[in-house]
Amino acid sequence: MIPVQEILNWFEEVAPLQLAAEWDNVGLLLGDPTKQISRVMTCLTLSEDVADEAVEGSAGLVITHHPIPFRPVSRISTLEPTGKILWKLANAAICVYCPHTAWDSALKGINQQWAELLGLENVRPLAEPQPDGTGVGRIGELPVPVTLGDLIERVKASLRLDRVGVAGELIRPIRRVGIACGSGGELIPAAITAQCDTLVTGELSYHRVLEAKAWGLTVVLVGHYASERFAMENLARLLAEAFPSLTVWASKKEGDPICWV
Numbered sequence: 286m287i288p289v290q291e292i293l294n295w296f297e298e299v300a301p302l303q304l305a306a307e308w309d310n311v312g313l314l315l316g317d318p319t320k321q322i323s324r325v326m327t328c329l330t331l332s333e334d335v336a337d338e339a340v341e342g343s344a345g346l347v348i349t350h351h352p353i354p355f356r357p358v359s360r361i362s363t364l365e366p367t368g369k370i371l372w373k374l375a376n377a378a379i380c381v382y383c384p385h386t387a388w389d390s391a392l393k394g395i396n397q398q399w400a401e402l403l404g405l406e407n408v409r410p411l412a413e414p415q416p417d418g419t420g421v422g423r424i425g426e427l428p429v430p431v432t433l434g435d436l437i438e439r440v441k442a443s444l445r446l447d448r449v450g451v452a453g454e455l456i457r458p459i460r461r462v463g464i465a466c467g468s469g470g471e472l473i474p475a476a477i478t479a480q481c482d483t484l485v486t487g488e489l490s491y492h493r494v495l496e497a498k499a500w501g502l503t504v505v506l507v508g509h510y511a512s513e514r515f516a517m518e519n520l521a522r523l524l525a526e527a528f529p530s531l532t533v534w535a536s537k538k539e540g541d542p543i544c545w546v
Contacts (some may be wrong), residue, residue: 290318300384300391309386310352316380327521328536329514336370338538340377352383395466395516396423402443412475422472423464430460453503466512487512510541
């Protein structure tokens with residue numbers, strides 16, 4: 286058994302909260318940091334079925350990538366979805382911690398992990414670079430140029446996907462790749478300025494895709510869930526290594542809310 290605060294201290298080393306975007310809601314969002322726990326679950330999003338899994342699995346702490354609540358709430362009631370989840374977790378004395386955009390931008394965070402999965406070299410932040418190497422998104426170069434079609438196959442293999450969305454010619458040569466987990470629309474200008482050949486991200490709006498194409502930037506869309514979920518599985522492994530006395534697992538009930546057919 287260890288106190289929740291010990292895990293929070295670990296996060297401050299791995300993904301300091303000052304890396305989070307100003308609009309984000311990160312940190313300990315529910316619970317008592319002095320609570321002694323032995324079981325931790327990670328997930329991308331705390332939906333009701335994932336909350337049920339945490340209760341059934343006797344988790345003392347849930348680390349969710351997406352904040353709950355995300356925006357300020359005036360009441361917590363089982364009459365609405367967010368309140369129902371929070372009430373259920375509070376009744377089970379389960380703490381909730383959210384690293385979100387701090388974990389996106391951390392030195393070993395989601396975007397860095399994704400760049401390494403794709404075999405990029407000279408990896409650095411795509412935007413807002415800091416002296417310590419942290420920053421928003423990632424950019425890197427492939428050791429040798431490949432076609433967009435070949436890069437897509439590499440992306441699919443790295444994330445175990447059957448299909449992705451693409452805007453661009455499959456025969457186009459690709460060398461410089463931008464990475465943005467989740468919704469990467471805000472990083473399109475940075476990718477264009479950095480002369481990326483393509484931006485690999487979770488999702489983009491229709492008009493953002495048109496903007497990228499107009500500037501000659503190809504885009505690869507893997508879906509929001511796929512672009513981030515793998516890193517929550519990795520986070521469970523990292524926590525288990527850092528705290529051998531804990532039982533840590535990534536949610537087994539969680540899945541992509543979008544069915545790809």
